[in-house]
Amino acid sequence: MIRIRRRRAMTLIELLVAISIVAMLMSLLLPAVQQAREAGRRMQCQNNLKQQSLALLNIEAASGALPTAGWGARWIGDPDRAAGAAQPGGWIYCALPYLERSDLRGLGQGLPLAQRRNALAQLVAMPMNVFNCPSRRRAQAYPIAYAYATQPFDSAEVTAAARSDYAANAGDQTRCEVPSWPGPLSLSEGDESSFPWPDVSDHTGVCYLRSHVQPAEIRDGLSRTYLVGEKYLDAASYESGESHGDDWSMYTGYQDDICRCAFHPPVSDSWPADTCRFGSAHPNVWNVAFCDGHVRALNFEIDLKLHRSLANRADGQAFDESPAE
Numbered sequence: 272m273i274r275i276r277r278r279r280a281m282t283l284i285e286l287l288v289a290i291s292i293v294a295m296l297m298s299l300l301l302p303a304v305q306q307a308r309e310a311g312r313r314m315q316c317q318n319n320l321k322q323q324s325l326a327l328l329n330i331e332a333a334s335g336a337l338p339t340a341g342w343g344a345r346w347i348g349d350p351d352r353a354a355g356a357a358q359p360g361g362w363i364y365c366a367l368p369y370l371e372r373s374d375l376r377g378l379g380q381g382l383p384l385a386q387r388r389n390a391l392a393q394l395v396a397m398p399m400n401v402f403n404c405p406s407r408r409r410a411q412a413y414p415i416a417y418a419y420a421t422q423p424f425d426s427a428e429v430t431a432a433a434r435s436d437y438a439a440n441a442g443d444q445t446r447c448e449v450p451s452w453p454g455p456l457s458l459s460e461g462d463e464s465s466f467p468w469p470d471v472s473d474h475t476g477v478c479y480l481r482s483h484v485q486p487a488e489i490r491d492g493l494s495r496t497y498l499v500g501e502k503y504l505d506a507a508s509y510e511s512g513e514s515h516g517d518d519w520s521m522y523t524g525y526q527d528d529i530c531r532c533a534f535h536p537p538v539s540d541s542w543p544a545d546t547c548r549f550g551s552a553h554p555n556v557w558n559v560a561f562c563d564g565h566v567r568a569l570n571f572e573i574d575l576k577l578h579r580s581l582a583n584r585a586d587g588q589a590f591d592e593s594p595a596e
Protein backbone atom coordinates (compact mmCIF):
# COMPACT_ATOMS: atom_id res chain seq x y z
CA MET A 272 0.00 0.00 0.00
CA ILE A 273 1.42 3.35 -1.05
CA ARG A 274 1.22 6.06 1.55
CA ILE A 275 0.98 9.66 0.34
CA ARG A 276 2.69 12.19 2.56
CA ARG A 277 0.95 15.48 2.65
CA ARG A 278 2.99 18.64 3.04
CA ARG A 279 2.00 20.68 5.98
CA ALA A 280 1.14 24.26 4.93
CA MET A 281 2.23 27.28 6.95
CA THR A 282 -0.33 28.55 9.30
CA LEU A 283 -1.31 32.20 9.27
CA ILE A 284 0.52 32.74 12.54
CA GLU A 285 3.72 31.22 11.15
CA LEU A 286 3.46 33.39 8.05
CA LEU A 287 3.03 36.52 10.14
CA VAL A 288 6.01 35.55 12.30
CA ALA A 289 8.17 35.04 9.19
CA ILE A 290 7.10 38.38 7.77
CA SER A 291 7.85 40.13 11.05
CA ILE A 292 11.31 38.54 11.17
CA VAL A 293 12.07 39.69 7.61
CA ALA A 294 10.81 43.19 8.43
CA MET A 295 12.94 43.30 11.55
CA LEU A 296 16.04 42.24 9.61
CA MET A 297 15.35 44.87 6.96
CA SER A 298 14.94 47.55 9.62
CA LEU A 299 18.31 46.54 11.05
CA LEU A 300 20.05 46.44 7.68
CA LEU A 301 18.54 49.58 6.14
CA PRO A 302 20.42 52.10 8.33
CA ALA A 303 23.68 50.31 7.56
CA VAL A 304 22.93 50.44 3.84
CA GLN A 305 22.04 54.12 4.08
CA GLN A 306 25.21 54.87 6.03
CA ALA A 307 27.28 53.05 3.41
CA ARG A 308 25.62 55.04 0.64
CA GLU A 309 26.15 58.32 2.48
CA ALA A 310 29.80 57.43 3.07
CA GLY A 311 30.18 56.95 -0.67
CA ARG A 312 28.44 60.25 -1.41
CA ARG A 313 30.60 62.06 1.13
CA MET A 314 33.73 60.60 -0.47
CA GLN A 315 32.55 61.79 -3.89
CA CYS A 316 31.90 65.24 -2.43
CA GLN A 317 35.44 65.36 -1.06
CA ASN A 318 36.76 64.30 -4.46
CA ASN A 319 34.82 67.17 -6.04
CA LEU A 320 36.51 69.61 -3.67
CA LYS A 321 39.89 68.07 -4.39
CA GLN A 322 39.43 68.67 -8.11
CA GLN A 323 38.24 72.23 -7.51
CA SER A 324 41.16 73.04 -5.22
CA LEU A 325 43.68 71.68 -7.72
CA ALA A 326 42.10 73.78 -10.47
CA LEU A 327 42.34 76.95 -8.35
CA LEU A 328 45.92 76.19 -7.37
CA ASN A 329 46.79 75.64 -11.02
CA ILE A 330 45.38 79.09 -11.77
CA GLU A 331 47.64 80.48 -9.06
CA ALA A 332 50.64 78.66 -10.53
CA ALA A 333 49.89 80.08 -13.98
CA SER A 334 48.99 83.65 -12.99
CA GLY A 335 50.65 84.21 -9.61
CA ALA A 336 47.36 84.66 -7.73
CA LEU A 337 44.21 82.77 -6.83
CA PRO A 338 41.26 83.55 -9.11
CA THR A 339 38.95 86.47 -8.56
CA ALA A 340 35.28 86.10 -7.64
CA GLY A 341 34.41 88.53 -10.42
CA TRP A 342 32.47 91.76 -10.68
CA GLY A 343 29.04 91.05 -9.24
CA ALA A 344 25.86 88.99 -9.45
CA ARG A 345 24.75 89.99 -12.94
CA TRP A 346 28.06 89.21 -14.60
CA ILE A 347 29.09 85.83 -15.98
CA GLY A 348 32.44 86.12 -17.67
CA ASP A 349 34.30 87.32 -20.71
CA PRO A 350 35.86 84.49 -22.76
CA ASP A 351 38.45 86.92 -24.13
CA ARG A 352 39.80 87.94 -20.69
CA ALA A 353 42.20 86.16 -18.36
CA ALA A 354 41.45 85.16 -14.75
CA GLY A 355 42.40 88.47 -13.10
CA ALA A 356 40.69 91.53 -11.62
CA ALA A 357 39.55 92.52 -15.13
CA GLN A 358 37.60 89.25 -15.45
CA PRO A 359 33.91 89.84 -14.62
CA GLY A 360 33.20 86.12 -14.18
CA GLY A 361 33.72 84.32 -10.89
CA TRP A 362 36.10 81.59 -9.74
CA ILE A 363 34.06 78.76 -11.22
CA TYR A 364 34.13 80.41 -14.64
CA CYS A 365 37.89 80.94 -14.31
CA ALA A 366 38.48 77.32 -13.27
CA LEU A 367 36.84 75.72 -16.31
CA PRO A 368 40.04 75.17 -18.39
CA TYR A 369 41.68 73.48 -15.38
CA LEU A 370 38.73 71.09 -15.03
CA GLU A 371 39.11 69.93 -18.65
CA ARG A 372 36.25 72.13 -19.83
CA SER A 373 38.03 74.60 -22.06
CA ASP A 374 35.12 74.12 -24.42
CA LEU A 375 32.83 75.87 -21.93
CA ARG A 376 35.38 78.55 -21.08
CA GLY A 377 35.73 79.30 -24.78
CA LEU A 378 32.03 79.73 -25.55
CA GLY A 379 31.61 83.05 -27.33
CA GLN A 380 35.32 83.70 -27.69
CA GLY A 381 36.09 86.12 -30.52
CA LEU A 382 32.44 86.40 -31.58
CA PRO A 383 30.44 89.58 -32.19
CA LEU A 384 28.50 90.84 -29.18
CA ALA A 385 25.08 89.33 -30.06
CA GLN A 386 26.54 85.90 -30.80
CA ARG A 387 28.69 85.99 -27.68
CA ARG A 388 25.64 86.80 -25.54
CA ASN A 389 23.79 83.81 -27.01
CA ALA A 390 26.77 81.55 -26.37
CA LEU A 391 27.04 82.67 -22.74
CA ALA A 392 23.32 82.05 -22.30
CA GLN A 393 24.02 78.43 -23.24
CA LEU A 394 26.86 78.35 -20.69
CA VAL A 395 24.56 79.48 -17.86
CA ALA A 396 22.56 76.25 -18.12
CA MET A 397 25.53 73.88 -18.46
CA PRO A 398 25.89 71.71 -15.30
CA MET A 399 29.03 69.93 -14.14
CA ASN A 400 29.09 66.95 -11.78
CA VAL A 401 32.15 68.33 -9.98
CA PHE A 402 30.10 71.25 -8.63
CA ASN A 403 27.21 69.29 -7.18
CA CYS A 404 27.28 67.26 -3.98
CA PRO A 405 25.57 63.86 -4.53
CA SER A 406 24.02 64.06 -1.05
CA ARG A 407 22.14 67.16 -2.12
CA ARG A 408 21.11 67.26 -5.77
CA ARG A 409 21.89 66.15 -9.29
CA ALA A 410 23.98 68.13 -11.75
CA GLN A 411 21.40 69.70 -14.03
CA ALA A 412 19.93 73.06 -14.96
CA TYR A 413 17.37 74.30 -12.43
CA PRO A 414 14.67 76.93 -12.99
CA ILE A 415 15.37 80.58 -12.25
CA ALA A 416 12.81 81.81 -9.75
CA TYR A 417 13.36 85.56 -9.88
CA ALA A 418 13.10 87.90 -12.85
CA TYR A 419 16.27 89.81 -11.94
CA ALA A 420 18.37 86.67 -12.47
CA THR A 421 17.09 86.03 -15.99
CA GLN A 422 19.06 88.85 -17.60
CA PRO A 423 22.82 88.94 -16.92
CA PHE A 424 24.64 91.93 -18.39
CA ASP A 425 26.81 89.84 -20.70
CA SER A 426 24.29 87.17 -21.75
CA ALA A 427 21.03 86.79 -23.60
CA GLU A 428 17.97 86.09 -21.45
CA VAL A 429 18.07 82.81 -19.51
CA THR A 430 15.36 80.76 -17.81
CA ALA A 431 17.37 77.95 -16.19
CA ALA A 432 20.76 77.80 -14.53
CA ALA A 433 23.39 75.31 -13.41
CA ARG A 434 24.16 75.80 -9.73
CA SER A 435 27.04 75.00 -7.40
CA ASP A 436 26.95 73.34 -3.98
CA TYR A 437 30.36 74.83 -3.20
CA ALA A 438 31.61 78.32 -2.41
CA ALA A 439 34.99 80.02 -2.18
CA ASN A 440 36.23 81.48 1.09
CA ALA A 441 35.63 85.23 1.20
CA GLY A 442 36.82 85.63 4.82
CA ASP A 443 35.57 85.93 8.39
CA GLN A 444 33.69 89.22 7.96
CA THR A 445 29.90 89.45 8.19
CA ARG A 446 29.17 89.68 4.45
CA CYS A 447 29.93 87.66 1.34
CA GLU A 448 28.33 89.91 -1.26
CA VAL A 449 27.56 93.58 -1.90
CA PRO A 450 23.78 93.75 -1.27
CA SER A 451 21.66 95.08 -4.12
CA TRP A 452 24.75 95.91 -6.18
CA PRO A 453 24.84 94.29 -9.62
CA GLY A 454 28.29 95.50 -10.64
CA PRO A 455 29.24 97.88 -13.45
CA LEU A 456 26.70 98.09 -16.24
CA SER A 457 29.20 97.41 -19.03
CA LEU A 458 32.71 96.11 -19.61
CA SER A 459 33.94 99.56 -20.54
CA GLU A 460 32.49 101.05 -17.36
CA GLY A 461 34.18 98.37 -15.26
CA ASP A 462 37.49 99.02 -17.01
CA GLU A 463 37.49 102.73 -16.18
CA SER A 464 40.08 103.61 -13.57
CA SER A 465 37.62 106.03 -11.98
CA PHE A 466 34.83 103.47 -11.52
CA PRO A 467 33.67 103.50 -7.87
CA TRP A 468 34.14 99.87 -6.87
CA PRO A 469 32.68 98.96 -3.45
CA ASP A 470 35.15 98.84 -0.58
CA VAL A 471 35.96 95.22 0.28
CA SER A 472 39.02 95.93 2.40
CA ASP A 473 37.26 94.13 5.26
CA HIS A 474 37.34 90.85 3.31
CA THR A 475 39.91 88.55 4.89
CA GLY A 476 39.55 85.45 2.71
CA VAL A 477 41.12 84.37 -0.55
CA CYS A 478 38.40 84.97 -3.15
CA TYR A 479 36.01 87.93 -3.36
CA LEU A 480 35.14 91.00 -5.47
CA ARG A 481 38.06 91.63 -7.87
CA SER A 482 40.43 89.85 -5.50
CA HIS A 483 44.03 89.10 -6.43
CA VAL A 484 45.32 87.10 -3.46
CA GLN A 485 48.84 85.75 -3.76
CA PRO A 486 50.22 82.87 -1.67
CA ALA A 487 52.54 85.25 0.21
CA GLU A 488 49.47 87.08 1.50
CA ILE A 489 48.18 83.89 3.16
CA ARG A 490 50.44 84.42 6.14
CA ASP A 491 48.65 81.99 8.46
CA GLY A 492 49.74 79.10 6.28
CA LEU A 493 48.19 77.41 3.26
CA SER A 494 47.27 74.33 5.29
CA ARG A 495 45.48 76.52 7.87
CA THR A 496 43.35 78.61 5.51
CA TYR A 497 40.08 77.65 3.82
CA LEU A 498 40.04 77.75 0.02
CA VAL A 499 36.65 76.39 -1.04
CA GLY A 500 34.01 74.45 0.87
CA GLU A 501 30.44 73.25 0.88
CA LYS A 502 27.89 76.01 1.19
CA TYR A 503 24.76 76.00 3.33
CA LEU A 504 21.48 75.74 1.41
CA ASP A 505 17.91 75.60 2.66
CA ALA A 506 16.81 71.99 2.20
CA ALA A 507 13.45 73.13 0.86
CA SER A 508 15.09 75.07 -1.99
CA TYR A 509 17.46 72.57 -3.58
CA GLU A 510 15.71 72.68 -6.94
CA SER A 511 13.51 75.78 -6.89
CA GLY A 512 16.12 78.55 -7.06
CA GLU A 513 14.18 80.45 -4.40
CA SER A 514 17.04 80.65 -1.90
CA HIS A 515 18.85 83.99 -2.18
CA GLY A 516 22.13 82.14 -1.83
CA ASP A 517 21.32 79.96 -4.79
CA ASP A 518 19.29 82.07 -7.24
CA TRP A 519 21.91 82.77 -9.95
CA SER A 520 23.98 80.44 -12.10
CA MET A 521 27.25 79.06 -10.76
CA TYR A 522 29.11 81.07 -13.42
CA THR A 523 28.08 84.35 -11.81
CA GLY A 524 30.40 86.98 -10.40
CA TYR A 525 30.88 87.87 -6.74
CA GLN A 526 27.93 87.19 -4.43
CA ASP A 527 26.72 84.59 -1.95
CA ASP A 528 25.94 81.94 -4.57
CA ILE A 529 29.66 81.33 -5.08
CA CYS A 530 31.31 82.88 -2.00
CA ARG A 531 30.70 82.33 1.71
CA CYS A 532 32.26 83.61 4.92
CA ALA A 533 32.89 82.22 8.40
CA PHE A 534 31.52 84.92 10.68
CA HIS A 535 28.70 82.52 11.64
CA PRO A 536 29.24 78.80 12.29
CA PRO A 537 28.58 76.21 9.58
CA VAL A 538 25.16 74.55 9.74
CA SER A 539 23.25 71.59 8.38
CA ASP A 540 20.82 72.18 5.53
CA SER A 541 18.06 71.06 7.88
CA TRP A 542 18.45 74.28 9.91
CA PRO A 543 17.01 77.61 8.73
CA ALA A 544 19.84 80.13 8.48
CA ASP A 545 21.17 83.12 6.55
CA THR A 546 22.74 82.45 3.16
CA CYS A 547 26.31 83.51 3.83
CA ARG A 548 27.38 80.41 5.79
CA PHE A 549 29.21 77.27 4.97
CA GLY A 550 27.33 74.01 5.60
CA SER A 551 26.16 70.80 3.94
CA ALA A 552 23.57 68.08 3.48
CA HIS A 553 25.81 65.52 5.22
CA PRO A 554 25.03 64.35 8.75
CA ASN A 555 27.21 66.18 11.30
CA VAL A 556 29.97 67.37 8.96
CA TRP A 557 30.79 69.64 6.01
CA ASN A 558 33.72 69.28 3.63
CA VAL A 559 36.31 71.95 2.88
CA ALA A 560 39.49 72.23 0.82
CA PHE A 561 42.40 74.22 2.21
CA CYS A 562 44.81 76.43 0.31
CA ASP A 563 47.45 73.69 0.17
CA GLY A 564 44.94 71.42 -1.62
CA HIS A 565 44.11 68.98 1.16
CA VAL A 566 40.44 68.26 1.92
CA ARG A 567 38.87 67.60 5.32
CA ALA A 568 35.47 66.92 6.81
CA LEU A 569 34.87 69.34 9.70
CA ASN A 570 32.23 69.04 12.38
CA PHE A 571 29.38 71.54 12.56
CA GLU A 572 30.39 72.00 16.20
CA ILE A 573 33.80 73.43 15.28
CA ASP A 574 34.88 76.18 17.68
CA LEU A 575 33.67 79.48 16.19
CA LYS A 576 36.95 81.29 16.88
CA LEU A 577 38.85 78.54 15.11
CA HIS A 578 36.36 78.57 12.22
CA ARG A 579 36.82 82.30 11.74
CA SER A 580 40.58 82.01 12.00
CA LEU A 581 40.70 79.33 9.31
CA ALA A 582 38.81 81.68 6.98
CA ASN A 583 41.13 84.61 7.67
CA ARG A 584 44.29 84.47 5.57
CA ALA A 585 46.40 86.56 7.94
CA ASP A 586 44.90 87.04 11.40
CA GLY A 587 47.96 85.64 13.16
CA GLN A 588 45.90 83.47 15.49
CA ALA A 589 47.47 80.27 16.78
CA PHE A 590 45.45 77.32 18.07
CA ASP A 591 46.70 74.23 19.83
CA GLU A 592 43.86 72.07 18.61
CA SER A 593 43.44 70.72 15.11
CA PRO A 594 40.10 71.20 13.35
CA ALA A 595 37.98 68.33 14.61
CA GLU A 596 36.36 65.89 12.24
